[in-house]
Amino acid sequence: MKAKAKLIASFKIWIVIYPALTLFLYLFKEPLSTMPLHMRTLLMTVTLVPLIVFIGVPFVDSVIRILSRKKS
Secondary structure, X not given: OOHHHHHHHHHXXXXXXXXXXXXXXXXXXXXXXXXXHHHHHHHHHHHHHHXXXXXHHHHHHHHHHHHHHHHO
């Protein structure tokens, strides 16, 4: 993968990860605060990684595809 493609992929992933993590922590701050760090991390990764991989990034890809068609 070329550097430009890696940069674009990392940006798309960041666009999904940042709001997903922020929302997750906002919604579950209280229940997570009583858990040990390793359990919080496990719960967050088990929940967020599939969400990001199967829903978030494909959604961003489709939005980019739609916007690039409108520009053409």
